[in-house]
Amino acid sequence: MPVIKTKQLFKIYNEDTVPVYAVNNISVEFQQREFTCVVGPSGSGKSTLLNLIGGLDSPTRGTVEVAGHRIDEMTENQRINFRLNHIGFVFQYFNLIPVLTAYENAAFIMQLQGKPEKEIRERVKTLLVQVGLEKRMNSRPSELSGGEQQRVAVVRALASKPDFILADEPTANLDTKSAFNLLDIMKRLNEEEGITFLFSTHDQRVIDRAGRVVTLVDGGLQHDTEKGK
Amino acid sequence: MQLIKMSWRNIWRNKVRSAAVMVAVMLGLVAGLFSSAMVEGVLLSRFHNFIENQISHIQVHNPEFIRDQEVFQTVGGGQIDLETVANWSEVKAATIRSRTQSMIASATYTGGVELYGIRPNSENNTTNFSRHLIEGDYLIGESENAILIGNALAEKMKVRVGSRIVLTFHDKDNNLVSAAFVVRGLFDSGYKRYDESVAFTFHDYLNSHLGLQGDFHEMAVLANNLDDLSSLEEKLSSHFPKSEVRKWNEIEPGLEIIVTSGNMFSYIFLILIMIGLAFGLLNTMLMAVFERTREIGMLMAIGMGKGRLFLLIVLETLFLSLTGSIIGLLLGYGLVKYTGRVGIDLSAFSDVMKELGVDPVFYPEISREFALIIPIIVLITALLSAIYPALKALSLRPVEALQK
């Protein structure tokens, strides 16, 4: 069973006046452990597609299935709860809660899920060490570099073992070195933890590291290529 | 737990703004508490003055006397009844009086006063009357035609201690009687209009002119404990079956208004302060929500439920308001307690205070009920002011909020 499956997915803005097909009839599947990059020119619908898959937005038509659940049919409150338990998010910016430390941010979702404190501590500390933040655990986001902040966000998304992690341009605000570093970490966690990643980018060098590249143009799926195939 | 930590830290993100709100809440409560307590203090001092120095807790009359104030409408028994009642354990003091309306005249002045025939010792035990004397002596000694008049009246009449004055009144058979008195002492009760309208002589002496035996028109009783008033009233009623026994609030219904109006003032202060508090909180929290639109969008996106988000905003509002409130209430109570013990001396305005019938030194106080209700009302106000900002936060849609 695919982790993510969309069927004839549409997101149309201003359907009654001058329709904008932000997502235009996309049917696509993503399997467990895939490390997929969504690319395309600005305005091609990358963010819109990820938002639909992440249950942040609802489609005009079509279906979105995550781990067998039809999230397009859920109520808003059901979707919030579903996101909490099944989907990890990394955003371009404003990922972290400014008043919490790196550790507290990374532990935030597991805490919302009501996991036992001990389990949280072990899991979050291990992951923070893995991403090289063992010395920054008690720093507030404002004291962290952009790359460090994104790594905390990745740990937060990953810690609760979601079905997959969605990242909309996670490297867009980072310098090249930090961007590669983040990508390496994501790739390693993808391999070690078996977690599915779906992220979007503009950056060709980032694209080169993806296992699968989905190209959008004007809201439609133009190419879907897998490395080594 | 995490929510408490977050909300507490969140209010310190804008230190100046939060501190300003807290200080404003604190000052508002201190000022509100203190002004309420001042009003209560003034009114209660007026109230106690009036009860303890004038009407006492319970009075006994012939029911017809209350209506007509005719000299013959007495309660019989006199001295014996007084001794009986004064010996009851609930009774702190009691006294009896004869009363008649009279014309008072000196060489230069004629006016009306109510002439009281009193029993000097028991009167003093009940109303502590002698403390008002500012010149001359209290009613003691041999000369039975001694009279005490107010200093204010004496000035109007241009008489002094030792002066001779004539009072004219009706006896019990409605004959006009004139009696000469010698001014023995002048009093100043602090309440000018009262001082100008009453005069005091011996009960026996007045009764002999009125043609009454040991009878009296009025018995005034001071209870040991205000809580016993109703049972004491019943006991008096069965002791004087034909008489009308009334408590202070039946004698002077206006006094209850003093007490309730004191409460009303306090509540008006409280409501004004709460309106200020509500606006301050609402404004601050709305700003906080708008400033954090993206962050709230992110929280909702990663799965923070609406209940928790609502709670977060409510907790922030509570912390913001309660920090200032707790300090303000403690300071306010402290100030009221302190000034309530040492008193506030307004002797500088003693003329005004006298007109009002208030002691120049008064003691701010707040009722226990009011003291308990303030924190509850502050809490409710804070909760209510949290609702709108919290709903605003909930109404954000994560996709849009994140794009802002």
Ligand SMILES: Nc1ncnc2c1ncn2[C@@H]1O[C@H](COP(=O)(O)OP(=O)(O)OP(=O)(O)O)[C@@H](O)[C@H]1O
């Ligand atoms: N709320 C909206 N109302 C109307 N049109 C919208 C709205 N949101 C997005 N669009 C349009 O939908 C299309 C797809 O937008 P989207 O943000 O998904 O593109 P993108 O590929 O993420 O672009 P970028 O690389 O700049 O982030 C664009 O033409 C955009 O103008």
Ligand SMILES: [Mg+2]
């Ligand atoms: Mg985008």
